[in-house]
Amino acid sequence: MSKTTAKVQSLSSFVWSIAEILRGDFKQSEYGKVILPFVVMRRLDCILEGSKQAVLTAEKKLPKGVDEATRDMILFGAVGGNVKVYNLSRFTFETLKGQDPGQLHANLIDYITKFSGNVRDIFLDKFLFTDQLKRLKDGGILWQVFERFCEIDLHPDKVSNIEMGYLFEELIRKFSEISNETAGEHFTPREVIRLIVDLLIANDDAKLTGKGIIRQVYDPACGTGGMLALTEEALKDFNPSIRVELFGQEINGESFGICKSDMLVTGHDPEQIAFGNTLTQDAHKGKKFHYMLSNPPYGVDWKKYQDPIKSEADTLGKDGRFGAGLPRISDGQLLFLQHMISKMRDDETGSRIGIVMNGSPLFTGGAASGESEIRRWMLENDWVEAIVALPTDLFYNTGIQTFVWLLTNRKSKQRRGKVQLIDATGERFWKSMRRSLGSKRREIPEEARAELVRIYEGFLNGESAESEVAKIFDTADFGHREIRVERPLRxxxxxxxxxxxxxxxxxxxxxxxxxxxxxxxxxxxxxxxxxxxxxxxxxxxxxxxxxxxxxxxxxxxxxxxxxxxxxxDANADICADSQGKAEPDPELRDHELVPLKENWQAYMEREVTPFVPDCWIDESYRDARDGQVGRIGYEINFNRYFYRYVPPRPLLEIERELKALEAEISELLIKVQA
Incomplete structure (x- = not known):
C-alpha cells in the first residue's frame, strides 16, 4: 500500500467516523448530504484561512459601485494563487470554536452566505446545506459534527490536490454504496471508468509525451465528476508535467454541487463545470475537446424537452448537433453521443470519445429510422473505432449489459474503414464480488482490464485460443439495403x-x-x-x-x-388495377435486408425469386439520401458475430435431476402433513 493510499484511507475512515454521529437523526442514504458539504467547507476554510485578513482588507478598499466581475477579480487576487473563491465572513473554523456553541448555527449561516457567489450557490441551491444545518441543530448534534471536522487539517500543504480528489472519490463511493437504490444514477463503478480511460489513451503515447502538453477533457453528463477525475489521474500518471483542464455539465443539482466542489477542492476552475440540461442548453457551445467520455442515462425519455431539440435539428440540420437524426422519444443516449461528436477538434490532434451505453443504440430502429441514420452517419464518416461488450451486473442500479463505444476523427492508417468489436462478457473478464452492492454483483479485475486494453491497442482479430473475443469488420459490413418485396393480391x-x-x-x-x-x-x-x-x-x-x-x-x-x-385465397386470380397491373397485397408485403456490399438484384434472384416466383420489387421504395432502390440501414448485432453454440444437456442428466426434485418435494410434503 502506497503512502498516498494509506493517507487517503486514514482520512476517509476519520470522516466516516463523523458520519456515525448522524445515526438515528439521519438515514444512511442522507449521510452524504451532510458530510460532503462539510468536507468541502473545511477544505476551503483551510485554503482561505491564511489570506482571511488580506481579503477583508481588500474588500473594505473596494471603490463604491464596483461591478461584480471586478470585485471578484480583486478579491481572488487577494487570496492569491489560482484559487477562484473567497469568503468575507469574519469567521474561520478556528475562530468559530471560540464562540458560544449556541450561536454556531447562526455563525455557520453567516460563514456560508459570505462565500463568493460561485461557492455560495453550491451550498445554498445545490446542497441545500442550510436545511441540513437546521436538522443538525434541531437534533442537538451540530456542535459535535463541527468540532470533529475542526480536528482534520485539509490544507493543500497537508493534503495535496490529488489526495483530496482520492478522498472525495472514496467518500462518494462509500455514500453511494450505502444508498444502493440511487447509487447508479450518479456513480459509475471505478473499474468501468478506468477501463474507458485506459482505452481512450491507449494509442496516444506520442501525443502525450513531452513538455507543455495541454489536454482538455469533457463529460456532458458528468454526475459527481468521477470520469473527469480519473481521466486526469491517468494522464498525469503517464506525463506528470501535462496540464489537464476539466469541463462538464450536469442536470442534477446535488451531483452538480458535488462535482463543482471536487473541482474547487482539487484546484480546478469550478466555472468549467456547468449546471443545466446539456441537450437543450449547451453551456460549452463552440468549445472543442481532446478527450470526451460519459455514461449518459439509459432508456430515459426526452419528451419533456423535445421542442428545443427538434427545433435545433430542423433549423440547423447538419450544422447543428442533431442533424444526423433523432432517436425515439423513449431513449436519449444517441443525442448525447451526437452532442459529443459535435465537439470533436478538427486539428491534427483530433478528439477521442469513450461512452458507455446499453444495447439499444446498437440495433434499435429499422432502415431510415432516426437511430439507424445516426449509426449510418457515424460509420460512413468512419468515426467508430471499437465497441466493447461489457459483462452484465457491473452497475449499482441495473444488471443489464452495457457497451463501451470508442470514436475518433483521427483514426490510425490500419483502422481506417474498420471497426473492432471486443466481447468482454466471458468469465475471463470479470469476477464475482464478495458482497453485492445493489445490482452490482461483478467487477472487472485489473488483469482483465489490462488484457482488454492489449487486445484493443494491438488491433487484434480473433484473439484467444479458447474463443474469439475480438473481430474486425469493414464499416460497410454493418449496413444493409432494405428492399420492399410485394406479392399480388388474390x-x-x-x-x-x-x-x-x-x-x-x-x-x-x-x-x-x-x-x-x-x-x-x-x-x-x-x-x-x-x-x-x-x-x-x-x-x-x-x-x-x-x-x-x-x-x-x-x-x-x-x-x-x-x-x-x-x-x-392463394388459388384465386390476381387482382389488377385499372391499368392491368397486379395490385400488391399489404399482408404479404415483406422486406429483405440485403448486405450493403452485395448487389441487391443478384441477391433477390438467388434468395427470393426461386421460392416466391410471383413476387416483384417495389422500385419506388428508395433511399432518401442516395436515391437508389431500397432504404439503407445500419445495425451492430453482437450476438450474431459472437454467438457460441451451447449443446443441450443429455436427456438422462435432466431426467435424473427431475427425479431428485420429485423426491425432494415428496419429502417436504410428508413433513408438512406430519
Missing part, C-alpha cells in the same frame, strides 16, 4: 350469410338508414352464395344484382361490400 368473394354479417363492422354501412341496409342485404343474399375467384367477375355480378332491383349504392358503400365479402 381474393375470392362470396355473398354468404357469414360474410354479409361482416357489414356490421363497416362504419359507412352503419351510417345508412335501416331500410337501405336491409335492401342491400336482400340483394347480396340473393346472389345465391356463389364463390367468385375473380374480382372482375364478382364486380359484374354485383352490379347486375343491384340493377335487377334498381338499388343504388355509393362508391364508399360498394368498397365496404367488397371488403366484407372478400377473403384471401
Amino acid at each position: 381474393l375470392n368473394f362470396q355473398a354468404s350469410e357469414d360474410r354479409v354479417a361482416r357489414l356490421r363492422n363497416e362504419k359507412v354501412f352503419l351510417k345508412l338508414d335501416e331500410p337501405e341496409r336491409e335492401e342491400i342485404k336482400v340483394v347480396l343474399l340473393g346472389m345465391k352464395n356463389v364463390l367468385f375467384t375473380n374480382r372482375d367477375d364478382f364486380d359484374k355480378a354485383l352490379s347486375k344484382a343491384f340493377k335487377a332491383r334498381a338499388t343504388k349504392v355509393s362508391v364508399p358503400v360498394r368498397k365496404a361490400i367488397f371488403s366484407a365479402l372478400s377473403e384471401r
